[in-house]
Amino acid sequence: MSGRTASTSDERTLRGGLTQLAEALREPLFSLSGAARGERVALRDRLVQDVEGHRTRLDDLDAPLLVVLGGVTGAGKSTVANTFVGAPLLRTGVLRPTTSIPTLLAHPDELEEFRGARVLGELARLESEAGTPPTASSSSLWLMATSALPQGLALVDAPDVDSVAVAHRDLADLLLDAADVWVWFTTAGKYADEESMRYLRRASRRRTALAVAITQVRETDRAEIVADFAGKLAAAGLPDLDIHVVPFAPVNDQQVPVSAVATLREWLWSLAEPRARRVHRLQTLWGAVAALPDEVEPLLGALDDELGTAHRLMTVAEEASVDARREFSRALDEGLPLQQEVLARWNRVVGTGRFLALAEGAAGQARSWIRDLMGSTASAEERRVEREVRVEVSDTVVDLVTRLGDLAAAQVAEGWSRESPGQALLSARPDLATKDPGLVAESAAEIEAWQRHVVELVETRGAERKVRARWLSTLINAAATGAIVIALAQTGGLTGAEAGIATAAGAANQTLLVKLLGAANLRWLVSASRSDLQARFDRLMDAERRRYVRAVAEAAPEPDEVDAVREALTALGVGEASEHGPVAPQRGRT
């Protein structure tokens, strides 16, 4: 490193960038990922943890170096650690996997450093006499002090990565992510295992400070195995890496002879020196930071995928809404099947000619008034039938709206359940599988409002004719009712017989309205009230559609979540702007 100042300013940028990135990575919830959610959330948590780990490491560059002994089960990690400290502190055994709780060994003066949550804060701390069998839950860290270790060096004996105990691997991953230096253990029988090589490839990708130890090597095979292993490491992107060979040796008091681990020990002890510590820590840190864009990429891809899903789900709701509107419009064109007997009664009332007489002026009104005085029940009957018609219209339209709502909801449910995020959303919000229960009441209110609106239309349109002044509200209402009947009960598309009946039923009504309003006005009135009804239906369906869109939007990621992550990467200096990021120091080797 050329100068402290340059590096300090670099470190400041890095710290800011890491903080920003951690914030940005916390945002996505992945509630629109369906079956992939668990995986994506795990990835997110992992990345957040990683980035925060990097930041803590940056905060205290002179802290004791955290060296994690990781690798396959049965490679002798615990045995080698015992040999280093010269005492059987760690339990070893034949049952695989043996180590389930990681142990941190540090110089007594420095153990305090690890009691706090600065590093590996996720793990609960355990401390007791050496050799006491650990019984605590597996997400703990056993702390042990030993003056056999030099100051500035902390060894962590990690659980295995390849046994059936999945929890062990997760724990090992956590430790390896937090480590400044890895010592990777494998055996003469396992050095070509895919599971082990995967970790070494990752170390190579991240340029982690690394040493490799191969144990249980028989002297006779040594040269052959080391050559083969070196070749395989080179293929994994780790050429020129020194391989520490721990030969097959008798285990005594859970240790092997010190000579078997001499080179490894020498190398480790050399790391305790402050300058070496700093170099190795920064190497691992810069390497990890430089690898961040690649590691964040799947998360960004997942976010993009979610945005695409959201778009598809919304389109389904959109289409269902459009279809429902088209259906409604077609139904209006075909005419609604109002109950024939209600229409017939209305027609009989209209056919008496009383309304016409009312429209004819004072004489007719007077006649009607006198007739009412004399106890005629005609107007009462009129009002009753008119109410009946209005109720019938309201019921029929509400029924139609309800059914269309059912169909639209089914269409959305069907479309959504074609992909797993849609299914997840439906099971999280079962109310979305059916129409809004409030739709019935809302549509009833809308129909009421529509009928009132038609009355208003009759009032305003009737005013063009001078007769309007003489009209009574009875007459306006009757004209509106007649217009409603004509607007809804059109006969196109019915079978011949039915059409005949309907025409016959509507004739008197039609005649009355033409006489009252004029043919042109009537046409206008019918089309105006129809388009108003359609507009009201569209509003209802729009509310339905918004229900779905809102649900999707709540679950979908904010579009700026992706940008925030990209910005944070750029701030780190490793985004798209700079290809390789800051120059990392030389890889530390023995």
Add this chain to the structure above:
Amino acid sequence: MTVPLPDRLAAFDEALTLSRGRLSPQRLDVADEVRAKVGDRLAYGEAAVVVALAGGTGSGKSSLFNALAGRPLAKVGATRPFTREATAWAVGEPDELTGVLEWLDVDDRRFAQPGAGAPDGLVLLDLPDHDSIESGHHRVVDRLVERVDLLIWVVDPLKYAQRALHAGYLRRMVAHADVTVVALNRSDELTADGLRACLEDLARLLADEGLERATVLATSAANGRGIEDLRGLIEQEVDQRRAIGRRVAADIRTTARELLDELDDDLSPRAGASTAEEEGQLVEALASAAGVRSVAAESVVLYRGVGAERSRPVVSRAAWRVLGPLRRPLRLFRRALTERPPPASASTETEVGTGRRPPTSIAVRHALLELAPAPGTGAAPGRQLRGILEGAGERLSREVGRAVARTPLRPHGRLWWRLVAIWWSLIELAALAGVLWLAALGLLAYLQLPSPTPPRVAGELPWPTALMAVGALLWFVTSVLRRRALSVGARRHEVRIRRRLRAAVQAVADEEVLGPVRAEREVFETLQRRLEQAAAR
């Protein structure tokens, strides 16, 4: 084994046939592959029993192979992974064993004569590893693991708890426990206590995975421990030839179980009501769509017309025929006189009881929707049923329209019409006779000719007068009664026609939708039964 192999195979084959187009193609492809493999294996019959040594790199498969064969057939090395290709040690006549070896696609073959420790018909395979960085090895293992009759997993003290073995293979071979042996090799590297503990731990791991029936034993190629046991076990299996059937049955069980997973779907209609109710709604909607009510109303008019025509007396009929051409102008004249719109259709009275019905296509689609299982699971049967129901609306409406048009509305002749016609004709003739008689008498009187005194009825009323008066009276009474009777008849006819139309609609619904849906449900039930049979222990 409770289900005999032939029955299991038959059930599986039928299930496969029924699954086609119903279950997911990916699963079916896998199932087909398994079936083809099983068929191939059974075709090679019992000439050979294939036993394979599988395991991770460095666990000593090749050493164990050599120890079992009693000669150094496979090379043993220190670098990892060492064995690159499968080696076969086949005991028996090479000609008989070549077929199986070809099928296994193992090129490195060593033949041996039957003898002690080398049972006739044994094909012992030394497989490459499944866990090294060489992915080519994994493919060889995956292919051969599917084809061998008895699998011996060779593990060592360091690898017996390996995730790649347990999660990658053992956990999905639970059904194969009968034909699985796990050998803890290199047991010489452990102390006696260590070995016991390891074996217990291994057995526990296997039991946790559901493989408690798998055989576990300790072996060592170095000091010969367990080799004889393993050899004896292999000899026994080869002599009894049981491993083949067990292996095949286990394959089918596993595959059938996987197919069954796709079937656990609720098939009941979404509304939760009974199927019959939902079906009724569909028929109702269809009847409505086809205008059954108004067509039935038409039949009333038809019945009245035909009935009136057929029950008309002879004289009136003749007069009617003569006056026929004059009828139209007459009616027009009458309408011109009254100048009123026709009354609000008498036939609407037949529409009494009309339920509320939305526009036809929507009602039909809604009814179909109610009939479908709730969406969401996306599982096969629900998908299939929804597929039948989807888009059936238009086809249904069209077919129902046709069926209704085909239904005859015209009433066939009634006996009472003819009786009325005869009775009425008699009356008419009698009245006519009276009229003519009177007219004849009148004519004679007018011409001042002597006219005979007509006989009297009951001593008072002259016969011609009586004939005319009573005839006229009876004529009107009959006319009124006939109209009543025709009305009643018409109403009955309408009911009959409506029933007939509804039956036609029902038939179309049955044929187009309800039948297929029922059939589909049945197919799924059968499929489920067959798969359960194939998956039974």
